[in-house]
Amino acid sequence: MIVITSPGEMNAWSQSARRREKRIGFVPTMGCLHRGHLSLIDVARSHGKCDTAVMSVFVNPLQFAPNEDFDKYPRQWELDKKLAEDAGVDVVFHPSSEDMYSANAKTFVEVADLSSVMCGITRPTHFRGVTTVVAKLLHIVSPQVTVFGQKDAQQCFIIRRMVQDLMMETEIIMAPIIREIDGLAMSSRNAYLSAGERGQAVCLSQSLEVAKKMINAGEKRSAVILEAMRTYIQRNPLAKIDYITVVNTETLQETPEVLQNTLIALAVYFGKTRLIDNIIL
Amino acid sequence: MIVITSPGEMNAWSQSARRREKRIGFVPTMGCLHRGHLSLIDVARSHGKCDTAVMSVFVNPLQFAPNEDFDKYPRQWELDKKLAEDAGVDVVFHPSSEDMYSANAKTFVEVADLSSVMCGITRPTHFRGVTTVVAKLLHIVSPQVTVFGQKDAQQCFIIRRMVQDLMMETEIIMAPIIREIDGLAMSSRNAYLSAGERGQAVCLSQSLEVAKKMINAGEKRSAVILEAMRTYIQRNPLAKIDYITVVNTETLQETPEVLQNTLIALAVYFGKTRLIDNIIL
Numbered sequence: 427m428i429v430i431t432s433p434g435e436m437n438a439w440s441q442s443a444r445r446r447e448k449r450i451g452f453v454p455t456m457g458c459l460h461r462g463h464l465s466l467i468d469v470a471r472s473h474g475k476c477d478t479a480v481m482s483v484f485v486n487p488l489q490f491a492p493n494e495d496f497d498k499y500p501r502q503w504e505l506d507k508k509l510a511e512d513a514g515v516d517v518v519f520h521p522s523s524e525d526m527y528s529a530n531a532k533t534f535v536e537v538a539d540l541s542s543v544m545c546g547i548t549r550p551t552h553f554r555g556v557t558t559v560v561a562k563l564l565h566i567v568s569p570q571v572t573v574f575g576q577k578d579a580q581q582c583f584i585i586r587r588m589v590q591d592l593m594m595e596t597e598i599i600m601a602p603i604i605r606e607i608d609g610l611a612m613s614s615r616n617a618y619l620s621a622g623e624r625g626q627a628v629c630l631s632q633s634l635e636v637a638k639k640m641i642n643a644g645e646k647r648s649a650v651i652l653e654a655m656r657t658y659i660q661r662n663p664l665a666k667i668d669y670i671t672v673v674n675t676e677t678l679q680e681t682p683e684v685l686q687n688t689l690i691a692l693a694v695y696f697g698k699t700r701l702i703d704n705i706i707l
Numbered sequence: 708m709i710v711i712t713s714p715g716e717m718n719a720w721s722q723s724a725r726r727r728e729k730r731i732g733f734v735p736t737m738g739c740l741h742r743g744h745l746s747l748i749d750v751a752r753s754h755g756k757c758d759t760a761v762m763s764v765f766v767n768p769l770q771f772a773p774n775e776d777f778d779k780y781p782r783q784w785e786l787d788k789k790l791a792e793d794a795g796v797d798v799v800f801h802p803s804s805e806d807m808y809s810a811n812a813k814t815f816v817e818v819a820d821l822s823s824v825m826c827g828i829t830r831p832t833h834f835r836g837v838t839t840v841v842a843k844l845l846h847i848v849s850p851q852v853t854v855f856g857q858k859d860a861q862q863c864f865i866i867r868r869m870v871q872d873l874m875m876e877t878e879i880i881m882a883p884i885i886r887e888i889d890g891l892a893m894s895s896r897n898a899y900l901s902a903g904e905r906g907q908a909v910c911l912s913q914s915l916e917v918a919k920k921m922i923n924a925g926e927k928r929s930a931v932i933l934e935a936m937r938t939y940i941q942r943n944p945l946a947k948i949d950y951i952t953v954v955n956t957e958t959l960q961e962t963p964e965v966l967q968n969t970l971i972a973l974a975v976y977f978g979k980t981r982l983i984d985n986i987i988l
Contacts (some may be wrong), residue, residue, distance in 0.1 A: 433874055437876070445726075528871065528872070530868075530958075531872045532818045532819045532820055532868055532872060533817070533818050533838075533868060533869045533872035533873055534816070534817050534819065535814065535815075535816050535817075535842075535873070536814070536816075536817065537813045538813045538814075538815065539813055557814075558873075561816075561873055562872075562873050562874050565874045587811075587814060590809070591813060591814035592814055592839075592842055592843050593843050593846045595718065595846065676811065677811070
């Protein structure tokens with residue numbers, strides 16, 4: 427496995443791989459790798475039919491607001507390198523913030539409307555930071571396929587919109603959520619949870635199971651489903667709901683009924699830790 | 708010469724040309740071609756060392772505000788095709804608005820600060836429209852070299868900033884302004900001028916000559932130079948100054964003295980027609 431830190435070198439490597447007819451699958455991460463991240467490599471190879479896997483490990487300052495956890499965000503570079511190598515990654519791209527953002531950088535890529543709902547309400551500049559860095563990474567890595575996890579569903583739909591709108595060449599694949607045994611969606615931020623919070627955090631995925639059962643039993647009304655989820659979560663005294671919503675996957679606008687292409691998503695605080703989860707119907 | 712209207716076909720053509728080791732020089736235009744545009748093809752071949760020339764002809768709705776001249780903007784597709792062919796263009800890319808913007812498009816590329824000064828004051832959404840369409844065109848055409856005319860100097864500096872910030876692969880070349888015999892910078896919008904306005908419009912380039920002479924004689928103070936230019940232009944009763952400014956080419960912020968990397972730029976109305984011109988020192 428090769429480690430590259432310079433954007434120019436990374437681009438040169440990719441261009442050379444493409445000239446050799448390689449099919450590059452790209453997995454952008456902020457490191458602190460868990461099984462969720464590593465599954466994305468497998469998806470790039472299987473579903474994405476890639477013979478070459480590039481993973482980026484970069485904690486992107488632009489997607490954190492000043493009051494958020496950029497400094498505290500868990501970093502474990504030496505362990506990540508080993509995990510990536512064991513997962514069969516060919517190249518890890520690990521630039522510094524200075525490599526990625528020059529002092530006089532001024533350019534932002536923004537997906538309107540989709541970025542200002544759901545997680546965009548509490549994190550108004552977050553998705554602009556995500557789309558800007560992903561646009562840069564796609565230019566640098568030039569992959570045929572890019573894989574994101576469904577855990578960050580809003581992010582996936584926003585990036586897919588960006589790639590279509592800007593006519594970028596890569597295919598965006600959304601890979602299934604990987605969960606702990608009790609159902610908690612894997613996330614680097616789970617490390618922030620106290621034992622008590624960790625115990626109650628399972629209510630996110632369980633509330634989605636509640637929703638699924640209601641829908642399978644014929645319930646279609648979003649308000650009824652949301653009320654049941656809310657009640658379920660509120661039984662956990664450490665859980666503070668940020669939002670629970672039923673939206674269309676294309677527009678991310680709320681829908682009164684659960685139809686095809688519907689996303690049920692939620693964000694819940696445990697202390698300062700904000701966890702998210704979702705299902706797509 | 709080939710004419711391509713579909714972004715997908717254009718991209719496939721470019722990818723194929725690049726596999727054959729072709730060096731693509733790209734000249735984005737809004738059509739209504741004059742010698743200024745055609746000179747950009749020569750610059751792509753000479754200075755840009757390109758063996759293949761792609762020109763786009765697309766009047767981009769996103770860079771016109773509702774009160775601007777999008778509908779009225781001159782279009783002469785059949786003539787443009789002939790002019791491009793005679794100039795040795797290999798491919799003209801001529802998409803429709805629907806080809807370039809899907810109904811649910813939401814993505815904007817914006818260069819902060821540089822887009823809100825100078826022409827950005829009277830045209831606050833203009834450069835966002837320019838950077839968004841140019842980002843798309845660069846993804847579609849995938850050129851090694853892209854040539855813009857210095858006549859739109861602010862546009863050149865903004866696009867160069869975007870390409871650097873987003874780590875896009877193309878090299879941006881700024882080509883010299885091509886002028887009519889009397890000095891008026893060539894522009895598709897010159898066609899809007901009445902005979903009386905056309906006669907007085909030469910005051911733009913002449914006021915820049917006044918500035919140049921003062922600088923060659925040792926004058927450095929921006930305020931003194933601007934005052935002389937303003938006085939020169941105001942002798943023409945049909946001319947209404949929008950702005951005259953002395954700025955740094957990197958930041959586009961006003962500078963009190965003319966130094967290296969200084970741009971002197973102006974915009975002047977003749978009736979509803981807004982003309983621009985500049986010199987770089």
